[in-house]
Amino acid sequence: MLHPRRSAQEVLLCDSCETAPLQSHCELCNINLCTNCVGKHLLDSSRKHRVIPFTEKSFAPKVYPKCPTHADKQSELYCEECDVPVCSTCVSKKHRGHNLCDVLEKLSSKTESLQKDLEELESRIYPRYEEMASDVQTEKSELETNYGKLTTAADQQGEVLHREVTAIINQRKSDIQEMKHKHLSTLNKNTEEITQKMAELKQIISDLKSILKSNDVSLTSTYKSRNGEFRQLPPKVRVTLPSLSPQKINTEKLREMFGSLLPLSINTEQGYTMKSAEAVSSPPVKPLLDEPRVTATIDTGYDRYELRSVSCLSEDQVWTCGGNETMKLLNLQSKLLTSIQTKSGDTPGDIAVTRDGDLVYTDSNNINLIKNEKIQTVITLQGWGPCYVCCTADNDLLVTMDSDDGEPSKVVRYSGSTEKQSIQFDDQGRPLYSSGGYNKYLSENKNLDICVADCNASAVVVVNQSGKLRFRYTGHPSNTKQSFNPRGITTDSQSHILTADWGNHRIHILDQDGQFLRYIHCDLDLPWGLCVDIRDNLFVAELGTAKVKKIQYL
Structure with a gap:
């Protein structure tokens, strides 16, 4: 490759290997590269390199900013320790021995960071604030109506x-x-x-x-x-x-x-920290299989009609619980690895595995944690009974619970043993979930929606992370003959929602907005509990056989 400003006889060499003719130029690093060295250069993922054909390189002179300390000099370098642009005089006096880099490279990197901040503020953060302001405005507009009802x-x-x-x-x-x-x-x-x-x-x-x-x-x-x-x-x-x-x-x-008037209660909930754009970036797309297939079957050893819940510890180990006080850890070959009995001797209501690999289970009025095979009660409820539990991306616990006096059910978020959020009513003050029944499985989706399979209401109820109702799914619209019986529910890396329609021996797959995608059949016999592993394999606890089926559907 000939430099356009040099003679045709002079061959320019790669700045990296210094042997092969250059072909490309990295604008970020300001380095010329041959074809072989481009690939090596791009292996450095710590920077977002901008490699262009050398012929497209701009030969315009670099314009350096003025030094903030010495107005008559230009800042050609950037002190990363002090986070300021510096000139040669600065380097010799105050920044000797500091970590220095090219100022234009640093400014380019900062400009890119600013652009990302702007995009996140405009597309994600500000709209969320708008939504919150709208919610407050809606609540203010309903004050007269709601307090008028109290006066009446x-x-x-x-x-x-x-x-x-x-x-x-x-x-x-x-x-x-x-x-x-x-x-x-x-x-x-x-x-x-x-x-x-x-x-x-x-x-x-x-x-x-x-x-x-x-x-x-x-x-x-x-x-x-x-x-x-x-x-x-x-x-x-x-x-x-x-x-x-x-x-x-x-x-x-x-x-x-005259009865009692409960006092006005104003609680300021801890504001959620939104995940960064990188943290919620879309995972690689995995299309649905036309024909899902069973890849393993685990015999849990429970009696028929006893197996209820399954939760993945790894790709080949699952925790299960059923109609007695024993929780079992099994591998894909049905080998019992560990069994633990509940502290109270009662049957566990549900189980979930935390991000640290510990087991959480509910029983009676308690939520318990098993760490290093030792059981500790982390939450004891008064007037409410825990139904089902799941662990969130932030390692919080979400728990569905029913009241002892027939009040509508609710979902409560805990950080450790501290209650952070309670979700019970919609914007109109109507219950989100049915009362009683103890049949409300739940899962957090990858978009942080909270998905509840409410069997009594024959519906999947989905709210966003603030507790605002997004949608209800009541079964495939074309199916009017068979009732919808949702039990277990789980979500995958694609933000699909999967729920067990146990009475109809199948699983519904929905997208994150509640649109029906397809069924999974696989000769299921009363599917009940569901979970997915890190590779999006589905595990199904069958009530009718007391077996767990591992199913590939993506």
């Missing part, structure tokens, strides 16, 4: 109590009226008795006067006195008036009758 509920409770008080008062008035009538009736009866005696007395008095006037001996001799009889006065009725003794109103009890 208070009015309704007041009306109920008013009706009760009115009914009591009316009954009291009725009792008073009845006592009044009884009192009056008694007085009337007493009056009648006295009036009758008075009439008799008047008659006797009249008769006596007539006898005395007549001087008739026969009348006088036959007269019999009744004064003794009338000296015994008729009984006098004494009635004590009823009295109303109102009790002092107990304000506290009256407030209790």
Whole structure:
């Protein structure tokens, strides 16, 4: 290759080997390379080299920035220790012995980093802030409605109590009226008795006067006195008036009758740290196989209809649990490697393997960790029972749980034993998951969505990492004859969502947006628990056979 500014007789050599004619130029390293040395040069993955044909190299003079310390000099070098551009004077005085590099190379690298930051800010971070601001705005717009409902509920409770008080008062008035009538009736009866005696007395008095006037001996001799009889006065009725003794109103009890108003609770959750663009970059595309195939079958030793959960420790070792207190670690040849019994003696609800290779299991009201074959209870729940558990990319634990008093189920995120997040309701205050049932498997997708297989609701419910509902999947739209019975759920490197439709003996594969892709059949017999290994092999715990099938589907 001839240098365009030199004679045709002069051959330019590779700066690396100094023997072969140069063919290319790396703009980042400012070095000329032959064909053989280009490949070696690109092996250095610590830099993003920009290799171009030598003929396209720009021979324009380099424009160095001015030295920030010595205005009359140019900074041709960059001090990586002090993170500043420097000139030759700076080097000889303050930066002697420091690690120096070409300033244009450093500025190019920094410019590339700035461009990446700009792209991430514009395409990923700022939209997330917009979404959060929109969520807050939505919540503010619903304040009047939500607090209006509370006010209406208070009015309704007041009306109920008013009706009760009115009914009591009316009954009291009725009792008073009845006592009044009884009192009056008694007085009337007493009056009648006295009036009758008075009439008799008047008659006797009249008769006596007539006898005395007549001087008739026969009348006088036959007269019999009744004064003794009338000296015994008729009984006098004494009635004590009823009295109303109102009790002092107990304000506290009256407030209790109105029910309680739970106080406003404002919790500021720890903000999530978004993964960098490099961390969430798309993995290599793995297309789905037209015909998935079983590559291994593990006999777990559990009885039929007992095997529930499976979790991968490695490509050829899986943890399993079933209808007794024993959890088993098995290899692909069905060899039992380890077995551990639950601390409580209860049947484990679910199992999961952490990023460190430790085993987590749920039972009763506890979430337990097995480390070095020693069991420790890391979380004890009050009023809630843990259902199923999974480990996230950040080594958090996600747990589905049902309440003891019939409240809607929820998903809780733990870091160690500290609760970081609780997901229970959508933006409208409606429950995301069905109540009770203890049948809610879950998994975190590679895009950080939280996917829950809610068997009671016949749905897969997917929310984003903030807990906002993304979609519900209720089975293939064309299938109206068979009910959808999701149980186990898992996700793979392609952000596919796989869920076991156990009653229909198949597995649904969805994309990350809930679109149905295809079924996996493989002669499955009541598939229940699911997991995938690091190579996207699917492991299926069959309830009907108590076996685990390893399936290649990508």
